[in-house]
Each structure stands twice: as C-alpha cells, then as structure tokens.
Amino acid sequence: MEPFDYAAPKTLNEAIALLVERGDRARVLAGGTDIIVQVREGRRHADLLVDIKRIPEVNILHYDPREGLRLGAAVPCYRIYEDADIARLYPGLIDAVSLIGGIQIQSRASVGGNLCNASPAADTVPALIVHEARCVVMGPAGQRLVPVEEFCVAPGRTVLGRGELLVELRLPPPRPHFGAHYLRFIPRNEMDIAVVGVGAAVALDERRERCVQARIGLAAVAPTPLLVPEAAAALMDGPLTESHFDRAAALAQAAARPISDLRGDAAFRRHLVGVLTKRALRTALQRARET
Amino acid sequence: MTKKAHVQATVNGQPVEFLCEPRQSLLEVLRDELRLTGTKEGCNNGNCGACNVLLDGRLVNSCCVLGVEVEGCQITTIEGIASPQGLHPLQQKFLEHAALQCGICTPGFIVAAKALLDRHPRPTEYQVRHWLAGNLCRCTGYDKIIRAVLDAAGVAASG
Structure with missing residues (x-):
C-alpha cells in the first residue's frame, strides 16, 4: 500500500482545517471498510487519512419525537439496528444496515461512509431517501444542509467541496401510519453488491386506506441513487390497491437508466426495478398498517 | 516513508x-x-x-x-481463545467434527463463532449460518463448521 499520514482530530474544526490544507489528497476515515481497501488497491489515493471517530458530533445517535433522528456520520451499522426504538421507527434504514456486508462489516461500516463512498449501488442511500434524510455538511464556510438524494453527483463523487465533511444525517420523525422497506436483488443470500436496490415508504390516512405521502428510491440503476417522485405520486389516488403498485413500478422502471455489467444487463435490471418496487411497496404498506 | x-x-x-x-x-x-x-x-x-x-x-x-x-x-x-486449562469448546468441536481441511479460514471462523456465542449462547442453525456469512471456506462446504458451532453451543443440528 502506498504510504500516507494519519491524523485523528478531536474536533470538527481541526478536521476541517486538515481537509482544507490537504484538499483532494486527504480522505476521511470512518469505519474504513471502503477507504482502506480502496487505498490499498490503488482505486483512491490519499496522502492523509483523517480519522473522524474521535470527534463527538459524528458519533451522535439520538432520537427526539419532534426533531427526529440524528445519525452521526461515523456511527457503525450495529449501533443503529441494536437500538430498539430506532429499529421500530425507521424500518427501511434498519433493513439496509442489517444487510450490508457481514457482521464484521457492520461492526465498523457507517451509513455516512456508505453515502460518501457514493457507490451507485449503496444499500443505505435508497433507505435514506425514503426516510427523507438531510445531510449536515460542515466546512470552512460553515454548515449547510443537503437533501440526501442530491448528495451523490457521480459514481464515487459527492457534493462535498474542499474542506467539507459530512457530520450527520437528520431523518425527520416518521409520519403517522408510516411504513418503509428496503430490499435488493443479489444472486447470493448474503454478502453481495446490489444488482438493483429499491426503497419504498408510505404514510397512510387515519383509516389506513389512502396513501397521503410516499417516497421511492432506487440504487444500481443510474450513476447515482435516484428519488422517483413520479412513481410515488401514482400512489395518491384513492384507496391503495395492487394496481397502484403496478403503476408505480412501471414509472420506477421508466426512471431507471441502468447499464449492463457483470452483475446484470440493463434489461434484467429494469425488470428487477419493477418486481422489487412492488415488493418494497407491499411490505411498506403492511408495516404502515401495523403502526 | x-x-x-x-x-x-x-x-x-x-x-x-x-x-x-x-x-x-x-x-x-x-x-x-x-x-x-x-x-x-x-x-x-x-x-x-x-x-x-x-x-x-x-x-x-x-x-x-x-x-x-x-x-x-x-x-x-x-x-x-483457548485457556490455560485447554482448548475452547469451539476449538474442541471443530476438531471432533473435522470442520476444517486446509485450515486457513479456521482461526477466523473460531473467532467469529465465539463472537456469536458470546451474544447468542443458544443460536438456531439459521442464526449460525447468517452470522458466519462473512467467513468463506473453500474446502468444507460449511456443513461441518455449522455442526461444530451448534455442538459447541449444545444445540443439536437439524437434518
């Protein structure tokens, strides 16, 4: 592995100062399950790894009924799914953090890192999209909020500018009668990269028949994870039926822009978008009815 | 450097x-x-x-x-993993079930299985297989490993 320096700042300001000074040659280290391997294999370059895990703000995991969930950028997957309250309130997120890698990966890998790695196939991103997450970004010019669906701009690239750092994700409190689900297709049972991933969330009216709000997010079918508002809009008309799901699935398929690669060709991926969108919606609906 | x-x-x-x-x-x-x-x-x-x-x-x-x-x-x-008194039960059961061939994956499997039993002392077969999904073995076909872990936990394997 090429040599690099290591710094473990204890404050956000120190981390930002290092990132400003070293620019593109500095990389943030959280769980390390992507960046260490990428640097070792020469797929990303770093003169300096900035380990953020000693900064208190990036380790926050806190739910408040009015504010929602504050999820620090370096919080590893296991802390999220082992928290019973969060698991109940954010089921789509829990689906995603429970299926990333194996137990070994979940011990270290963070949702913030999954997002900053900006893989088109990132499992947590469709889940964050359907839970309406916003990204708290800090940099030399101060703080800004970025909707999660706008955070990735190309494979491996994000909106983060020089000196900027993802500090936390903020997920609003779930609406009444809310359910969400994330699932993916992989050829194995575990431990694989999504051929297609789909997240869905629905919020129902008081009678739990009509959909009052919905989100659908897709992974591995475009250069970045996608929010598909037109597919969600197709669920808004009258009591929810299977034909709504058919329409939403068709619109999600139309929004997908898949490529063909070793994990699946474009036509297969588009087919999967339809199948998985319907399955994600059915489970999200079932969960919404149970709340 | x-x-x-x-x-x-x-x-x-x-x-x-x-x-x-x-x-x-x-x-x-x-x-x-x-x-x-x-x-x-x-x-x-x-x-x-x-x-x-x-x-x-x-x-x-x-x-x-x-x-x-x-x-x-x-x-x-x-x-x-072992104590001065002898092998850990997982190590003993890996030997008894011949849950290894070339042995390269074995230390990882033992440590992973110990982490499992520390958290879930009486796991189901499904739990064992799911927990060990991040450990690859190219020799055994996994079945002997799963049986060894279940035996170490005092749980009978199915089938």
Whole structure:
C-alpha cells in the first residue's frame, strides 16, 4: 500500500482545517471498510487519512419525537439496528444496515461512509431517501444542509467541496401510519453488491386506506441513487390497491437508466426495478398498517 | 516513508505497545510486529473473514482496520481463545467434527463463532449460518463448521 499520514482530530474544526490544507489528497476515515481497501488497491489515493471517530458530533445517535433522528456520520451499522426504538421507527434504514456486508462489516461500516463512498449501488442511500434524510455538511464556510438524494453527483463523487465533511444525517420523525422497506436483488443470500436496490415508504390516512405521502428510491440503476417522485405520486389516488403498485413500478422502471455489467444487463435490471418496487411497496404498506 | 506511530493496546489480555506506519493494517501489525501469526490473511479486502479478531468485543476484519486506530483498544485474536486449562469448546468441536481441511479460514471462523456465542449462547442453525456469512471456506462446504458451532453451543443440528 502506498504510504500516507494519519491524523485523528478531536474536533470538527481541526478536521476541517486538515481537509482544507490537504484538499483532494486527504480522505476521511470512518469505519474504513471502503477507504482502506480502496487505498490499498490503488482505486483512491490519499496522502492523509483523517480519522473522524474521535470527534463527538459524528458519533451522535439520538432520537427526539419532534426533531427526529440524528445519525452521526461515523456511527457503525450495529449501533443503529441494536437500538430498539430506532429499529421500530425507521424500518427501511434498519433493513439496509442489517444487510450490508457481514457482521464484521457492520461492526465498523457507517451509513455516512456508505453515502460518501457514493457507490451507485449503496444499500443505505435508497433507505435514506425514503426516510427523507438531510445531510449536515460542515466546512470552512460553515454548515449547510443537503437533501440526501442530491448528495451523490457521480459514481464515487459527492457534493462535498474542499474542506467539507459530512457530520450527520437528520431523518425527520416518521409520519403517522408510516411504513418503509428496503430490499435488493443479489444472486447470493448474503454478502453481495446490489444488482438493483429499491426503497419504498408510505404514510397512510387515519383509516389506513389512502396513501397521503410516499417516497421511492432506487440504487444500481443510474450513476447515482435516484428519488422517483413520479412513481410515488401514482400512489395518491384513492384507496391503495395492487394496481397502484403496478403503476408505480412501471414509472420506477421508466426512471431507471441502468447499464449492463457483470452483475446484470440493463434489461434484467429494469425488470428487477419493477418486481422489487412492488415488493418494497407491499411490505411498506403492511408495516404502515401495523403502526 | 511516513513517520511511525507509537500505539498502546491490549492484546489477549496483555498490554502491548508497537510502532507502525499508518498504512499498516491491524492484521499486518498482529502478524509482522507482534508475531501473532494465528490470524490469517485471505482476501485482504474485507470479504473472507480469515483475519477476524475481536476489537473491543466486536467482530472485525483486521485487514480493514489500521494499526494506528487501535490505540487504547482491547483485541482478542485466535491465540486468546483457548485457556490455560485447554482448548475452547469451539476449538474442541471443530476438531471432533473435522470442520476444517486446509485450515486457513479456521482461526477466523473460531473467532467469529465465539463472537456469536458470546451474544447468542443458544443460536438456531439459521442464526449460525447468517452470522458466519462473512467467513468463506473453500474446502468444507460449511456443513461441518455449522455442526461444530451448534455442538459447541449444545444445540443439536437439524437434518
């Protein structure tokens, strides 16, 4: 592995100062399950790894009924799914953090890192999209909020500018009668990269028949994870039926822009978008009815 | 070459200190600096689990942790699994069930299985298979490993 320096700042300001000074040659280290391997294999370059895990703000995991969930950028997957309250309130997120890698990966890998790695196939991103997450970004010019669906701009690239750092994700409190689900297709049972991933969330009216709000997010079918508002809009008309799901699935398929690669060709991926969108919606609906 | 860092940690209950370059993984530190060669390098990219150790009680791939990150941490490697009285029940059951052939994956499987039994002392077969999904074995076909783990937990295997 090429040599690099290591710094473990204890404050956000120190981390930002290092990132400003070293620019593109500095990389943030959280769980390390992507960046260490990428640097070792020469797929990303770093003169300096900035380990953020000693900064208190990036380790926050806190739910408040009015504010929602504050999820620090370096919080590893296991802390999220082992928290019973969060698991109940954010089921789509829990689906995603429970299926990333194996137990070994979940011990270290963070949702913030999954997002900053900006893989088109990132499992947590469709889940964050359907839970309406916003990204708290800090940099030399101060703080800004970025909707999660706008955070990735190309494979491996994000909106983060020089000196900027993802500090936390903020997920609003779930609406009444809310359910969400994330699932993916992989050829194995575990431990694989999504051929297609789909997240869905629905919020129902008081009678739990009509959909009052919905989100659908897709992974591995475009250069970045996608929010598909037109597919969600197709669920808004009258009591929810299977034909709504058919329409939403068709619109999600139309929004997908898949490529063909070793994990699946474009036509297969588009087919999967339809199948998985319907399955994600059915489970999200079932969960919404149970709340 | 970058400056070496001085790191203090606890490995298998013993305080240790070592010098390492930032680019050295915990796996490299264990094997090359501390001479604990029971932990194996398989894929070196987080897929195979051969390098599994416990870091502050959590199962990790030591190839995906930097040596400099473990300052102040508690690490358990395969060398720390047996007691002075003898083999750990998992080790004994791996022997009895012949749950290994070439042996490269075995330390990782034992450490991973210990992490499982520490959290779920009476796991189902499904739990064992799911928990060990991050450990690859190209010899056994897994079945003997699963049976050994279930036997060590005092649970009868199905089928």
